[in-house]
Amino acid sequence: MRSDDFWNTVHNSWGINTTLNTALLDSITRGPVAEFSDIEIAVALARLAHEEFQEFGTSAHQAATEPGSRSILTALRAVTRRLGIPFDPPFTDFTRFRTYWIGQGAAGAGGWQARREILDRIFEPLHSALALREAGSIQSTLAEPISPHRVTGWPRVDEEIAELRRHFEIATSPQDYRNIGNDCVTVLEAISAVAYDHAIHGREGQPEPPVASTKERLDRFVEVSIVGAENAPIRKVARAVIELAQAVKHRPAGNRRDAGIAADAAIQLANLLRRAQETPASAPPLNR
DSSP: OOGGGGEEEEEETTEEEEEEOHHHHHHHHHSOOSSSOHHHHHHHHHHHHHHHHHHHHHTSOOSSOHHHHHHHHHHHHHHHHHHTOOOOOSOSSHHHHHHHHHHTTOOSTTHHHHHHHHHHHHHHHHHHHHHHHHHHHOOOSSOOOSSSOSSOSOHHHHHHHHHHHHHHHHOOSHHHHHHHHHHHHHHHHHHHHHHOOHHHHSOTTOOOOOTTOHHHHHHHHHHHHSOSGGGHHHHHHHHHHHHHHHHHHHOSSOOHHHHHHHHHHHHHHHHHHHHHTSOGGGOOTTOO
16 A cells, blocks of 8 residues: 555546545554555655645645644544554644744744655654564565665655565566556656665766666665775666666566565665665674
8 A cells, every 4th residue: 555545536528637535544543454454555655744744834835635644643642542553743724834934933934854854864763663563464476685774764665565565465467566667667657766876876966866766776876885896796786677677667477486586686686785774883794
């Protein structure tokens, strides 16, 4: 399940109309739903809540309405309560979030960064707790990192890897296996979005490459994060994984072997690049 699943999309003569699926949120608030497990719902719903409240607090481009914001947090509180994971934000909707940030001194010019930090303090521990719980709930035949940590620490990447694992476990048809290629591409784009920082990894005088330009962005990430000609093989691995995922996505006769290889490679790349962010001094042997 992804955060996009909480929206209803209707195509009409005026274009595309997207509305919050309040019926689904109400069902989640009342109790478990048949289509998804509580942990799947909580991971995606936490991401939705974080994104919507961040948009409200920083750009006013949120898609949810005021009642919708209340439904999102009500459902998230309910599902985390069922999971036994603490989550009790000091606001219940957009309006009360504004009241809260004013009280925290995050109003006025430059306040958007303070509001972003407020939300990070509230939601990041939840994302981490949910990612760990979800990683422990999926019995996967795909690659596991050598680290004792079963998540990368990049919440969006961990969410997409969990979806990849889940889809691979239930895949049976050529179409299912081709869709694993789509999942691999989504994982790579999630890595591209979170790992690449144009201020650090960009080339001087050149515009920022789009997130979908995973090969360019991840290659630059590795060049900057792991310097030296001796690390050229790592860059080669990154490029090869990207090409492999694209190949599986477009292969007419998908099969479990090829899809599994692509999925393993995408997961390994996520862990490799997450480790590349570390400096030798900050990476104790028993952690990552």
